[in-house]
Amino acid sequence: MRNLPVSLWIGGALVGVIALAALVSLVWTPQDFATVAVSERFQPPSARYWLGTDQLGRDVLTQLMVGARNSLTIALVAVGLGGALGTALGLLAGAKGGWTEEIVLRLADFSFAFPALLFAIMLAAAFGPSFANAVVAIAFINIPVFVRVSCASARQVWQRDYVLAARASARGGLAITRDHVLPNIAAIVIVQATIDFAGAILIEAALSYLGLGVQPPEPSWGRMLSEAQTLLFLAPQLTVLPGLCIVATVLGFNLLGDGLRDLADPRREKAR
Amino acid sequence: MPFLLRRLAGLVATLTGISLVVFAVMNVLPGDPALTILGLDSTEDARAALSAQLGLDQPVWARYLDWLGGILQSDFGTSYAYRVPVTELILERLPLTLTLGLLASILTIALATALGVFAAARHGKAGDWVTMILSQLGIAIPAFWLSILLVLLFAVTLRVLPSGGFPGWAEPLEALKSLVLPVTALVLVQASVLARVTRASVLEVAKLDYARTARALGLSPRRVMWGHVLPNALVPMVTVAGMQLAGLITGTIVIENVFFLPGLGRLMFQAINNRDLYTVQALVLLFASIVVIVNFLVDMIYLLIDPRLREGRS
Numbered sequence: 001m002r003n004l005p006v007s008l009w010i011g012g013a014l015v016g017v018i019a020l021a022a023l024v025s026l027v028w029t030p031q032d033f034a035t036v037a038v039s040e041r042f043q044p045p046s047a048r049y050w051l052g053t054d055q056l057g058r059d060v061l062t063q064l065m066v067g068a069r070n071s072l073t074i075a076l077v078a079v080g081l082g083g084a085l086g087t088a089l090g091l092l093a094g095a096k097g098g099w100t101e102e103i104v105l106r107l108a109d110f111s112f113a114f115p116a117l118l119f120a121i122m123l124a125a126a127f128g129p130s131f132a133n134a135v136v137a138i139a140f141i142n143i144p145v146f147v148r149v150s151c152a153s154a155r156q157v158w159q160r161d162y163v164l165a166a167r168a169s170a171r172g173g174l175a176i177t178r179d180h181v182l183p184n185i186a187a188i189v190i191v192q193a194t195i196d197f198a199g200a201i202l203i204e205a206a207l208s209y210l211g212l213g214v215q216p217p218e219p220s221w222g223r224m225l226s227e228a229q230t231l232l233f234l235a236p237q238l239t240v241l242p243g244l245c246i247v248a249t250v251l252g253f254n255l256l257g258d259g260l261r262d263l264a265d266p267r268r269e270k271a272r
Numbered sequence: 273m274p275f276l277l278r279r280l281a282g283l284v285a286t287l288t289g290i291s292l293v294v295f296a297v298m299n300v301l302p303g304d305p306a307l308t309i310l311g312l313d314s315t316e317d318a319r320a321a322l323s324a325q326l327g328l329d330q331p332v333w334a335r336y337l338d339w340l341g342g343i344l345q346s347d348f349g350t351s352y353a354y355r356v357p358v359t360e361l362i363l364e365r366l367p368l369t370l371t372l373g374l375l376a377s378i379l380t381i382a383l384a385t386a387l388g389v390f391a392a393a394r395h396g397k398a399g400d401w402v403t404m405i406l407s408q409l410g411i412a413i414p415a416f417w418l419s420i421l422l423v424l425l426f427a428v429t430l431r432v433l434p435s436g437g438f439p440g441w442a443e444p445l446e447a448l449k450s451l452v453l454p455v456t457a458l459v460l461v462q463a464s465v466l467a468r469v470t471r472a473s474v475l476e477v478a479k480l481d482y483a484r485t486a487r488a489l490g491l492s493p494r495r496v497m498w499g500h501v502l503p504n505a506l507v508p509m510v511t512v513a514g515m516q517l518a519g520l521i522t523g524t525i526v527i528e529n530v531f532f533l534p535g536l537g538r539l540m541f542q543a544i545n546n547r548d549l550y551t552v553q554a555l556v557l558l559f560a561s562i563v564v565i566v567n568f569l570v571d572m573i574y575l576l577i578d579p580r581l582r583e584g585r586s
Contacts, residue, residue: 113286113564114293115522122556125544126297202414206526209416210541222414229420229530232428232435239424243417251412 008259014252018245022069031059033066034217042235054224054238055231063219064245070214071221071249074131075200078138083193085139086146091181093147094154095173105151108144116141120203124212134213138200149192153185187264194257198250205246221246283568290560291343295336298553343557349550353543358554361539368438369535372451372524376458377517384463384516385509388470389497395475403467410464415523419457419530426453436532454531458523462516469512473505480504507578514570518563525559 030050040057043049051060093104120137127133157163157180166176207213208222216223221242228238306319306328323329327338342349348358391403427435433453439446477483478501486496525537532538536555543551 110286110289113290113567114560115518115563117522117525118556118559118563121525121540121544122294122297122552125552125556198412205414206416209414210526210529212544222416225417225420229423232420232424236424236428239417239420243414243421246414246417247409247412250414251408254408254412 005259005262007255008263011252011255011257011259014248015256018068018249018252019072021065022072025062025065025069029059029062029065031062033058033062033219051241052237055227055235058219060238060241063224064221064241067219067221067224067242068245068249070131070218071201071204071246074135074138074204074214075197078135079142079193079196079200080139081135082139082142083146083189083196086143087150087185087189089143090147090150090152091154091177091185093151094158094181095177097155101151104147108147111141111144114141116199117203117206120207121210121212124207129207129212129215131214131218134204134207137207138203141203142196142200145196146189146192150185150189153188154181157181157184187260191257191261191264194253194260198253198257201246201249201253279568279571283564286564287561290564291340291557292336294553294557294560295339298549298556299332299335339553343554348554351543351548351551353546353548353551358551361551362536362554362558365535365539367441368533369524369528369537372454372458372528372533372535373521375451375455376462376520376524379455379459380462380466380516380520381513383459384466384470384513385502387463387467388509389474389502391467391471392474392478393493393497400471404471407464407467410460411468413461415457415461416526416530418460419453419527422453422457423531436530438533450531450533454527454533457530458520458527462520462523466509466512466516470505470509473508474501477501477505503577507574510570510574510577514567517566517570521559521562521566 035058037053037057040049040053041055043053043057045052049059049061051064053059054063089104089108093101116138119141120134123137123140124133127136154177160180163176163180166180171179204213204220205222205225208220209226211223211226213222214220224242225239228235228242231238306314306322306326320329327335330338339349346359348362350356351358351361354361387403387407391400394400423435426433434450436450438450441447474497478497483496483501486500487493491499524535525540527533528535528537529541536558540552540555540559542548543555
């Protein structure tokens with residue numbers, strides 16, 4: 001255990017705390033997240049409101065916890081969907097080679113031309129802002145990333161002797177992909193997913209900040225910040241915590257990804 | 273020359289593809305644009321007339337070709353919300369976004385190079401660690417939150433800079449002052465990634481034989497770094513810088529909205545809220561094209577600094 005990279009520990013701890021808060025919010029929150037009590041607004045931290053209340057008297061801790069749940073859910077579903085689809089396409093391209101590979105990789109290259117945030121904004125503009133559309137937009141952006149990573153790694157596996165042996169014993173492409181290629185590229189795909197998780201959280205936060213992501217009354221860190229920005233002179237404290245949550249989550253996933261990568265490939269320089 | 277031609281053909285193909293995607297996505301908009309413009313109490317006839325006027329009764333491919341043909345003559349259609357040509361709206365706001373983007377790009381590259389070289393020169397020492405920890409934080413901070421914190425410090429508490437808005441170019445000094453915080457927020461976030469790449473790339477090159485030879489010849493560390501190591505470390509830096517510039521361009525969309533700067537990003541956001549189809553469509557296409565063209569230019573610079581790639585790729 002002592003040989004595990006430091007970044008893995010720090011990243012794991014940060015992600016662990018946020019994920020725990022999100023999980024707890026499923027069964028318990030200090031207050032109801034949608035309850036508005038104007039008479040209780042701008043309360044300082046107290047036994048009743050551990051982190052105080054916002055401009056509508058909503059409990060800040062509750063908002064942060066449910067915000068964590070919304071952020072992580074969007075990132076999990078989006079990266080999961082995009083990763084699964086992208087990896088499947090990448091595996092297909094790696095197995096078939098030739099024209100299939102050429103077409104899949106060209107499409108991935110083309111998708112890269114679209115900046116992630118711009119694409120998400122465009123989808124939100126066309127289909128209206130919502131939780132689901134944020135997921136779709138972020139999932140879509142993730143597909144080409146996974147196509148590239150999985151195709152490049154799959155091609156290397158296809159050249160190994162044990163794959164040649166499997167082919168010689170007349171095993172089909174699907175069986176070889178399932179039994180040999182996928183297990184061998186899984187580590188790289190997982191590292192990529194961890195790092196993309198961080199990106200997904202940032203994009204979700206930016207979309208919600210612009211009002212194009214999670215819609216009220218569902219809390220989100222991004223929207224908490226855009227609301228707090230209008231109250232800078234009145235209640236500057238409201239701008240601090242949601243931002244810290246975003247930073248902690250993104251930093252956590254980045255460090256976790258770095259640590260996992262070091263673990264998967266010890267020859268790389270230790271990332272910090 | 274055939275090489276350059278092939279790259280140019282690729283650029284045109286990508287741009288055409290982007291125009292197709294943007295048009296396809298924006299034209300599956302649920303709802304009738306005529307209804308959006310005229311409101312719920314409009315008559316069926318009025319909506320039909322407006323649809324015809326906007327060409328919405330045409331088949332989709334005809335509308336696409338019409339749109340593309342217009343763009344090639346710098347005609348982006350007419351804005352529903354403002355009732356003026358979209359081109360006019362864009363030209364009015366372009367200088368601000370361009371200034372913001374260019375200032376941020378130049379400063380990002382300068383800061384990232386300086387930090388990367390600084391960290392690499394102190395490899396494993398305190399200066400290196402501090403720079404790397406700060407850059408790791410910089411990557412994790414959303415630019416809009418950093419902006420809010422900067423406003424809190426410099427506008428609300430110290431009252432030395434404006435918290436947002438733009439006074440116009442008639443007062444150049446005030447105009448620049450209002451750009452200080454937006455540019456700072458963009459640069460600090462974007463420079464973080466680039467500084468890490470610069471450091472890694474410089475460290476990689478510094479290990480090579482010719483760098484050792486240069487040191488053995490008694491050249492000063494400074495001359496070895498700037499004369500021998502850095503020029504050879506440029507290739508990965510330029511690649512990442514290209515991606516960073518793309519991030520910067522979309523970053524301006526968010527930042528302009530944080531600081532209420534009347535640029536293209538703010539216009540896009542307002543157009544989305546007004547469901548101003550042509551304006552959104554034009555701006556998405558414009559931003560995506562800028563990114564593609566910047567990356568194309570970066571690729572060209574790439575070939576300029578490393579001639580080996582020319583043969584390698586063709």
